[in-house]
């Protein structure tokens with residue numbers, strides 16, 4: 227799928243580099259997988275006239291092992307490790323073809339996620355660059371326990387963090403509240419005590435790794451904040467009546483600079499015009515206008531959210547937040563790269579990885595252009611489409 231790395235000069239396109247400025251005509255030079263200031267002597271010229279080039283997209287919350295269908299549970303239960311691995315490869319490659327050149331996988335069997343990441347890095351299989359959490363840490367019978375990540379008590383969760391670091395994960399994910407896909411778990415309540423959350427964060431930070439916490443209901447969000455996590459997934463303030471943000475908790479998210487990964491799922495767009503959508507919009511505005519640190523994410527792989535739905539999530543964010551299309555796009559490129567500490571990507575700039583998407587129309591005018599792809603480049607190699 228990747229067409230070997232070449233030294234290139236791409237000319238004729240308008241380029242949006244990932245900042246606040248609209249696209250401008252610019253020649254891009256690529257050598258050994260990175261953007262360079264000048265062309266090399268052997269550079270091949272690529273005519274990209276009429277196209278708009280943007281940095282490769284970053285999906286901050288994916289589940290490569292899930293099939294995005296209503297039958298996910300049956301499929302997952304019947305998967306062998308081998309078939310699940312193959313599913314993960316196919317989903318990763320689908321995302322790459324859709325211009326998503328970096329993915330954070332936040333829930334899969336640890337060994338499968340780590341070995342796929344390594345296989346991509348070693349060039350054994352082609353795919354986007356992966357950063358993986360493996361099996362989320364959860365309480366016995368807690369949310370996502372089907373990934374076999376259960377751990378209880380302060381000692382138990384410390385051991386769980388150490389095991390994951392030993393296995394080679396990039397992030398620690400903890401289920402701070404119950405989840406909608408796990409019957410018997412409770413989204414309204416915290417799963418772990420504050421002391422358990424503190425133990426997870428302390429242990430992860432001691433070993434140089436960051437922690438992100440799945441949290442829907444306000445109690446889970448409160449415990450995640452009190453535990454000192456680096457990031458909160460969903461952060462929906464979910465109640466039986468939809469999102470009901472608590473001002474003092476929103477203020478704490480913003481003042482503590484805890485990153486929010488809002489997982490704008492495919493089903494949200496279908497709720498447009500409903501009370502639920504209105505309430506989620508209100509929450510999103512409070513976070514955006516308050517200056518919260520936000521990365522773009524979809525929770526892709528869950529039912530109703532196919533792996534390539536990041537462009538739809540960007541449209542939902544644009545609609546809910548009132549951010550301009552450019553400011554919205556930054557959330558899935560330069561801003562995400564910065565907040566995820568991936569400073570080698572996210573912009574089109576000399577010295578950074580040559581991850582880019584060439585589009586037939588201008589996404590800074592209309593985000594739907596993200597689905598009209600001409601070509602994708604990952605680390606300086608063309609992606610076969």
Ligand SMILES: [Zn+2]
Pocket residue numbers: 287288289332333525
């Ligand atoms: Zn998820």
